Amino acid sequence: MFEKLKKHIGRFPDFSVWPEGRTALRYSEGERTMLVKGEALAAGEGWVVYTNSIERWDPPFQGEEISPEKQVRIAENIRTALEFQKQKVEFDVLRPTPPGWVGGQTFEVPIRR
Numbered sequence: 001m002f003e004k005l006k007k008h009i010g011r012f013p014d015f016s017v018w019p020e021g022r023t024a025l026r027y028s029e030g031e032r033t034m035l036v037k038g039e040a041l042a043a044g045e046g047w048v049v050y051t052n053s054i055e056r057w058d059p060p061f062q063g064e065e066i067s068p069e070k071q072v073r074i075a076e077n078i079r080t081a082l083e084f085q086k087q088k089v090e091f092d093v094l095r096p097t098p099p100g101w102v103g104g105q106t107f108e109v110p111i112r113r
Helices: 068-084
Strands: 016-019 024-029 032-040 046-050 088-092
Touching (some): 016 068, 068 088
Antiparallel strands (some): 016 024, 024 032
């Protein structure tokens, strides 16, 4: 079903997922690829995946619309790949930088319940 590879988190017949450093995952389906923003958790325990970064394919397919249903399917595929590797996965929304923010400054983020 899945093929474990050192570079890839998971390779399935219909999709592949692999890390692009500690701040993103590369997702591919056939010839289409996209960079999905996220954050690797400490000690390689898993990822926080920012669902609002699942928005467009890389060129030359960047003009193809990605429907909300397809975004959910891509997120579920990423979850499948990470869980196959026994990694935790959390989904969150990448928040824009608050107005007036200066590097190193802290600000309060509401806790999800």
